[in-house]
Every structure is written in structure tokens, then in C-alpha cells.
Amino acid sequence: MSEHVTATYRVNSEGRTIAHPAHHTLLEVLREACGLTGTKHGCELGECGTCTVLIDGEPQLSCLVLAREVEGAAIDTVEGLEGRDLHPLQKTFADLGAAQCGYCTPGILMAAKALIERKPTPTRADVCEALSGNLCRCTGYIKIIEAVEWAAALCRGESGARPADASLYGVCKEKPHG
Amino acid sequence: MRNFDYYLPSTTSEAQDVLKKVKGARAKAGGTDLMGLLKDRLTAPDSVVSLDNVGELTGIKERDGGVWIGATTTIATVAANKTVHRGGEAVAEAAARTGTPLIRNRATVGGNLCQRPRCWYFRHPDYPCSKKGGETCYAQEGENKYHAIFDNVTCNIIHPSNLAPALWAHDAKIHVLGANGKTRDIGIDEFWVLPEEDMSKETVLEDGDLVTGVTYTPGGRSSGSAYVEVREKQSYDWALTNAAARIDLSGSRVKDVRLVISAVAPVPMRREDAEAVLKGKAFSEDLAWKAGEAAVADATPLRDNKYKVRLLKATVAHTLIAAAQRAKGGK
Ligand SMILES: Cc1cc2nc3c(=O)[nH]c(=O)nc-3n(C[C@H](O)[C@H](O)[C@H](O)COP(=O)(O)OP(=O)(O)OC[C@H]3O[C@@H](n4cnc5c(N)ncnc54)[C@H](O)[C@@H]3O)c2cc1C
Numbered sequence: 001m002s003e004h005v006t007a008t009y010r011v012n013s014e015g016r017t018i019a020h021p022a023h024h025t026l027l028e029v030l031r032e033a034c035g036l037t038g039t040k041h042g043c044e045l046g047e048c049g050t051c052t053v054l055i056d057g058e059p060q061l062s063c064l065v066l067a068r069e070v071e072g073a074a075i076d077t078v079e080g081l082e083g084r085d086l087h088p089l090q091k092t093f094a095d096l097g098a099a100q101c102g103y104c105t106p107g108i109l110m111a112a113k114a115l116i117e118r119k120p121t122p123t124r125a126d127v128c129e130a131l132s133g134n135l136c137r138c139t140g141y142i143k144i145i146e147a148v149e150w151a152a153a154l155c156r157g158e159s160g161a162r163p164a165d166a167s168l169y170g171v172c173k174e175k176p177h178g
Numbered sequence: 179m180r181n182f183d184y185y186l187p188s189t190t191s192e193a194q195d196v197l198k199k200v201k202g203a204r205a206k207a208g209g210t211d212l213m214g215l216l217k218d219r220l221t222a223p224d225s226v227v228s229l230d231n232v233g234e235l236t237g238i239k240e241r242d243g244g245v246w247i248g249a250t251t252t253i254a255t256v257a258a259n260k261t262v263h264r265g266g267e268a269v270a271e272a273a274a275r276t277g278t279p280l281i282r283n284r285a286t287v288g289g290n291l292c293q294r295p296r297c298w299y300f301r302h303p304d305y306p307c308s309k310k311g312g313e314t315c316y317a318q319e320g321e322n323k324y325h326a327i328f329d330n331v332t333c334n335i336i337h338p339s340n341l342a343p344a345l346w347a348h349d350a351k352i353h354v355l356g357a358n359g360k361t362r363d364i365g366i367d368e369f370w371v372l373p374e375e376d377m378s379k380e381t382v383l384e385d386g387d388l389v390t391g392v393t394y395t396p397g398g399r400s401s402g403s404a405y406v407e408v409r410e411k412q413s414y415d416w417a418l419t420n421a422a423a424r425i426d427l428s429g430s431r432v433k434d435v436r437l438v439i440s441a442v443a444p445v446p447m448r449r450e451d452a453e454a455v456l457k458g459k460a461f462s463e464d465l466a467w468k469a470g471e472a473a474v475a476d477a478t479p480l481r482d483n484k485y486k487v488r489l490l491k492a493t494v495a496h497t498l499i500a501a502a503q504r505a506k507g508g509k
Binding site (some may be wrong): 025046052060061063064132134 | 179180181182184186208210211213217228230277278279280282283284410413414
């Protein structure tokens with residue numbers, strides 16, 4: 001039985017050659033071997049969604065994928081979201097207070113990114129469906145859903161689309177960062 | 179999770195070769211069930227054979243009047259497929275309601291049919307229940323809100339697959355490549371094993387058997403099918419009860435009907451007694467509720483799951499009504 005394997009992964013467009021225990025999941029390799037701890041460990045059984053990353057653009061659960069099965073695939077984690085500026089999703093989540101403890105946020109951001117790329121004008125139902133595998137135990141989902149809708153609008157170049165201030169956390173008049 | 183030897187074959191015959199030669203080797207498709215079982219040490223194979231690179235097991239094709247779905251086709255693909263939506267409505271609905279988008283992007287059709295039950299005593303490493311070779315079914319006297327209301331004597335698991343009742347309503351066949359290199363087709367009505375027959379497994383598959391795909395019979399012009407499930411939460415949840423039906427109408431008369439219920443017994447169940455209520459008669463909602471009644475007549479609920487009997491009756495009625503609606507042309 002081979003204890004370790006050496007494999008090359010494409011994480012956030014960067015090639016990384018890594019030796020890791022042969023049976024490790026993508027989540028373990030990302031966190032332990034790559035030091036990319038943005039992706040979180042949650043239930044480990046596919047129920048909570050906090051370990052969501054994109055594999056060839058599709059949101060998947062990194063805790064249920066053996067790392068060696070995605071050798072050669074494009075893997076995107078929350079660390080790759082920010083370019084020169086924050087990603088619109090990061091801006092709108094911060095502005096609307098769509099996170100409390102933040103543990104579920106990396107997974108939600110990745111699931112939302114995949115949705116916006118697949119469907120630039122998602123309906124409320126599309127957003128709820130796309131995020132239905134990501135549990136948040138703090139905020140309730142209203143701010144999260146609004147942040148995704150707003151980010152989609154920003155990605156479409158519509159700057160005035162800030163959601164109405166029905167916020168539980170008070171009114172916030174500023175535009176998103178940047 | 180214990181380490182294992184890992185094989186990544188690229189053809190069906192290579193995969194089958196490993197399954198044949200390496201004792202106790204276990205097939206792995208999406209891993210959404212197997213990884214959980216490995217982590218909780220409910221299984222600890224020395225070797226795992228990934229089907230990830232076996233391209234010939236993936237796809238959806240119309241073939242000899244049937245629709246073939248390759249074993250490693252993802253459930254997301256099935257849910258979005260036009261061929262399945264046209265004539266296989268129940269299958270499309272069952273796929274769309276399976277787990278979460280994140281699960282559906284990885285979980286496969288073959289894995290869905292071969293997944294192990296979700297009984298919380300079976301899944302808990304600390305309960306040596308009868309399904310794991312112990313003496314006791316803890317659900318019999320314990321927390322049995324989500325357990326079986328039929329065939330619940332020795333073991334109270336419920337069958338977990340959404341696709342099974344839907345594929346059965348469409349008279350599916352499961353294609354299997356055996357360890358001896360021979361292929362065989364197993365009717366979906368003969369695929370399941372009750373705990374009384376063999377406590378250690380839920381399907382008739384033997385060690386080394388590989389499911390290569392399923393073929394179902396799509397409905398014709400005066401036919402409609404539907405899958406309905408009831409669950410506690412609106413988004414992503416396991417079914418409390420579900421049912422799939424296919425109805426062929428001749429005018430308003432029910433020419434043929436299949437009704438399969440699930441999430442209520444260790445195996446999915448075709449209910450011919452309930453079908454008989456409809457067969458040959460003019461379809462009506464009243465008749466659909468009578469069929470629902472027939473489908474629950476012999477239920478034997480446990481302490482905490484009596485609610486499932488009423489729920490199932492309604493699930494059956496709604497499923498039949500939706501299928502008949504489609505058969506009438508309201509697809
Ligand atoms: C959070 C969550 C929610 C879920 N909700 C639902 C739900 O609502 N409805 C539902 O139906 N399911 C649900 N599931 C179960 C899910 O659908 C199954 O785990 C999945 O379909 C299994 O497919 P897989 O490809 O991941 O199989 P794997 O995990 O790879 O394999 C499962 C089993 O099948 C065997 N196997 C796989 N492929 C083959 C093959 N081709 N030939 C022979 N044996 C094979 C494996 O050896 C293993 O024992 C849920 C799962 C999770 C984690």
C-alpha cells in the first residue's frame with residue numbers, strides 16, 4: 001500500500017506539486033499541504049457545504065473528493081476570489097453584513113460565484129437553490145441572498161442595485177468598498 | 179479514514195479486471211456515500227477502484243425504445259437532460275430533488291442505487307446494530323421517527339434512493355458486468371434484498387459486480403409519470419415518504435399504471451394492490467385517494483412514525499394525480 005503520492009494540482013491557476021498521504025481528500029490537501037485554510041472543515045459528510053470549492057468551474061464538496069481524482073482539473077478556492085480588487089461578492093457580503101462568524105462564508109462565496117458565472121441574472125429562486133447545500137447557523141439567509149443578488153448586478157455593470165435597507169442590522173448607506 | 183490501494187482505470191474492462199483480481203476491492207463513483215462510510219469506518223476496504231476516468235460509463239442515450247443512462251452519469255446531468263424530461267418525468271423530478279446541488283454535481287446514478295441506508299443507528303460507529311452484524315435493531319424500541327412502516331421486523335432501515343422508485347415506475351433494467359466477465363440485466367423489481375434475506379447488503383449485487391448503467395422505458399403520447407416526495411425542510415432534505423407513478427391513459431380510462439413507494443420500507447415497493455384500484459377505470463382524484471388508502475392498508479408503523487402512514491397516503495394520491503395530469507397532455 002503506497003503511503004504517499006506525489007501529484008500536481010492546479011489551484012487558483014497556479015501549479016503545485018505536492019506529496020501527500022494517498023487517501024487524503026482535496027480538503028486536506030488544500031488546507032494541510034497547500035496552506036490554503038480559507039476552505040473550511042465542517043461536517044466531513046457533505047451536509048454543510050463549508051468546504052465547497054470549484055472543480056472545473058462546478059461547485060463541489062472538497063471533503064468528499066479524493067485529491068488525486070482532481071489532478072489536472074482547475075481548482076478554485078476562496079483565496080483566488082480577489083483579483084486586484086475584492087470580488088463583487090466579497091464587497092457585497094462585507095457591506096451587507098452577510099456574515100457573522102464567517103465559517104460558512106468561503107463555501108457560500110464559491111457556490112455563489114459558480115451561479116453568477118452560469119446565470120448572470122439569477123432569480124431569487126435560483127439563488128436559494130444554488131445555496132441550498134450551504135448551511136449558515138448565524139445570520140439567517142436574507143443578507144446572504146441579497147448580497148449574491150447585488151453582486152450579480154455589479155458583475156453585470158449595474159452599479160445602483162443596492163438592495164433596499166430591510167436589514168436586521170440597521171441601515172448602511174455607503175457604496176461597496178472600492 | 180484508513181489508507182487503501184487506489185486504482186484509476188480508464189476502461190470498464192480494466193475496472194472489472196481489478197474488481198475481479200483484487201480481493202475485497204470496492205468500486206467508487208462520486209464518493210458522496212462511500213467517503214462517509216470510509217470516514218466513519220463502516221467499511222474499510224484494502225482497495226478502492228475509482229470509476230472517475232471510465233468515460234464509457236457516462237452518458238444518456240435513446241436506444242431500442244429505451245433510455246440508457248450510464249452508471250457514472252451525475253445526478254445533476256440527469257436532472258437537466260432534455261431526453262429524460264421528455265417521457266421520463268418521474269426520473270427527472272427524482273434527480274432534481276436528490277440532496278443538494280453540491281451533492282448532485284458529484285453523485286452518480288449507479289452510486290445512488292447502491293448507496294447504503296441512512297439509519298442513524300447504522301451510521302453511528304458506536305451502535306453495533308443488527309445491520310452491522312450485531313444483535314439488536316436499536317430503532318425498534320429507540321428513536322424511530324424516520325424509520326420503516328413496512329417490513330420492519332428485523333431491521334428498520336428505509337431505502338434511501340430517490341431514483342429507485344422513479345426508475346421502477348419506468349420498468350428499468352440495471353445492467354451489470356459480473357466478476358466472471360459476463361454481463362447481465364437485472365429487472366429493478368429483482369434488484370433489492372430485504373434484511374430478512376441478507377442483513378449484510380441491500381442489493382443482489384455480488385462482490386466484484388459492476389453496474390454499468392440502467393435503461394428505462396419512457397412514456398408514450400398518452401402516458402405521464404411523476405415523482406413526489408414529502409420532507410421536513412423545503413430545501414435539501416431526505417424524503418419522509420416518496421412515490422413514483424406512471425399512468426397510460428386511453429381516453430380517461432387507465433390502461434396501465436405503475437406505482438412504487440419508497441422511504442417507507444427497507445426496499446422500494448411496487449404496490450400492485452393500489453394499481454388495481456385504478457386499472458381499467460376512468461381516472462379521478464377520488465380514485466387516486468382510494469389507491470393511496472390501498473397502499474397503506476398493511477402498514478405497521480412504530481412508536482414515532484405513525485404520521486408516515488397518513489403522509490404516504492397523500493403522497494401516493496398526489497403522485498397519481500400529477501402523473502394522470504401529464505398523461506392527459508398537461509405536461
Ligand atoms: C448530504 C446528503 C444528502 C443526500 N440526499 C439524498 C436524497 O435526498 N436522495 C437520495 O436519493 N440520495 C441522497 N443522498 C445520497 C446520494 O445521492 C448518494 O450518496 C449518491 O447518489 C451516491 O453516488 P456516488 O456516485 O457518490 O456513489 P459512491 O459514494 O461512489 O458509491 C456508493 C456505493 O455504491 C457503490 N457503487 C458506486 N458505483 C457503482 C457501480 N457503478 N457499480 C457497483 N457499485 C457501485 C460503491 O461501492 C458504494 O458502496 C444524499 C447524500 C448526502 C451526502
